[in-house]
Amino acid sequence: MTEEILLVDDEPAVLMGYERLLRRELQVTTVIGGAAGLVLLKYQGPFAVVVSDMRMPEMNGIEFLLKVQRDFPDTVRVMLTGDSDLQTAIDAVNQGKIFRFLSKPCNKETLVKTLRDSLEQHRLVCAEKEILENTLRGTIYVLTEVLSLVSPAAFSRAARVRRYVQHVASKLSLENPWRLEIAAMMSQLGCVTLDPDIIEAVHAGRDLSPQEQAQYIDHPLMAQELLKSIPRLESIAWMIAHQNRQLPVDWDVGDSEMREMRLGAQILRASLAFDLYLRKHRSSVEAALSLKRRFEDLDLRIVDALVELEPEVAGGGASSMPITELTAGLILDEEVRTGTGVLVAAKGQEITAPLLLKLKTFAAKQHIPNEVVVCAAKQQSPAPPAASDQVVS
Incomplete structure (x- = not known):
């Protein structure tokens, strides 16, 4: 996870001052103007934090940070400006989703604290995103497993x-x-x-x-x-x-x-x-x-x-194997049904831990045979059993 900070201003002297002030404590990169900042973000990003001046020609700070928010939503955005207009601050927060708004001149202690807080916010955003993605992935896995069993x-x-x-x-x-x-x-x-x-x-x-x-x-x-x-x-x-x-x-x-x-x-x-x-x-x-x-x-x-x-159906090296010797990852090369015709597992279905437990349970109760035909991979082969022309989805 990156901890780099991008500082954007239209005055080179101001950017040089930022570098001298911060380079020993934080990882900072500077760039002149919003357009150049977007190019740098695209090819060298993402950055954990972006700090932008408000008053810049061609593209002001709100416009720039709005584009950053759209294209790099995980990047924390900070506005730094000499404009004391309240409406500017309101627009910056509401439109650009600014994390912090600082007024010039800003002393080193305040600036460093704000940047460290911004880095911590970025860590929280990334951690929350990872938790959400892992939760989503786990939810999808559970739902598909339930469908395969039911x-x-x-x-x-x-x-x-x-x-x-x-x-x-x-x-x-x-x-x-x-x-x-x-x-x-x-x-x-x-x-x-x-x-x-x-x-x-x-x-x-x-x-x-x-x-x-x-x-x-x-x-x-x-x-x-x-x-x-x-x-x-x-x-x-x-x-x-x-x-x-x-x-x-x-x-x-x-x-x-x-x-x-x-x-x-x-x-x-x-x-x-x-x-x-x-x-x-x-x-x-x-x-x-x-x-x-x-x-x-x-x-x-x-x-x-x-x-x-x-x-595509299962195929290639199919052989009969005792259910007690099955392992996850094998592919069923035949339907598994009970003696009364109830479908337990479909042809082409991958053996997973829950399905293996289900097969062992049914076999132990003598509801299904003790052996099934499986193979190790999938390949192109004949179509599934014929069905009528009735279309239902």
């Missing part, structure tokens, strides 16, 4: 759809592909609220009754309810809730985040339908043609990207 078929489908959206996101050069990947993995989360027989019917390609169809169509809304309160997953929850809806993207209307969310929902919708068509046609080209016929409103770039894909 509804193996839904989890298997989510994993396939994730691969599709990864490819589409790469082809379309999306700025935040991680959001779409998480949305794909969470797209079937609402299935945990459904009768397992409905999930089995959908993934076997059997027709649903009108009542079952209505329940299944609503599962994305259940996923949204489960996700919308988790920080940083609000946009992902929105994409999932709209994954069954026609949402053409108008690139000239709305803000960039909303356009990204609408495009993400459209990619999800296409990928989910593509998955079902692929199971029926066993060819990405034929599946894409069905997709074009069924969804004329789709962005053709999405369809063109999906054409390049072939289904």
Whole structure:
């Protein structure tokens, strides 16, 4: 984590004074003017703290720090100015999200204390961000594990759809592909609220009754309810809730985040339908043609990207292995079902610690065989079992 401080002013003599005053106590870099400061931040940043003068030509301190806040949100911002106007201070704090506002002349003791406080604030911001990211990562892991244990078929489908959206996101050069990947993995989360027989019917390609169809169509809304309160997953929850809806993207209307969310929902919708068509046609080209016929409103770039894909299932060196000898990371090369036909784990599902415990428990109670067929990796291979042409996401 950097502890460098960037000082920005339009007067070289002032910057030289800062260097003489601070260089023995803090890591400081100086630059003349806001425009040069932004260039330095881009190519030599990020900096922990940025201190800017208010009165600078071409770009004043508020304008400069507002750009810093937009492009480098973790950088702590300090304003230093000889302007005693109260409105200037208010604008600096409200618009530029300034941490501290100092008036010139500022003695060394006050300046050094402010910079040390700013460095401590930066440490807190970074620590909070790390905690949030680790919490988010752990939450996603737990939710996917729950889905894999409660509804193996839904989890298997989510994993396939994730691969599709990864490819589409790469082809379309999306700025935040991680959001779409998480949305794909969470797209079937609402299935945990459904009768397992409905999930089995959908993934076997059997027709649903009108009542079952209505329940299944609503599962994305259940996923949204489960996700919308988790920080940083609000946009992902929105994409999932709209994954069954026609949402053409108008690139000239709305803000960039909303356009990204609408495009993400459209990619999800296409990928989910593509998955079902692929199971029926066993060819990405034929599946894409069905997709074009069924969804004329789709962005053709999405369809063109999906054409390049072939289904992926477990394969390569498959062998039968006692459940007691299984280890995490192996891939199931067959479905695991109880004697009554209940799906315990899906073909292509990765062995994780929770799944291994589940398999051992079922085997100990003689609900499933003591051996399963597994392999060590995944590769391109024939399509999943055929399904009907019925499209439900």
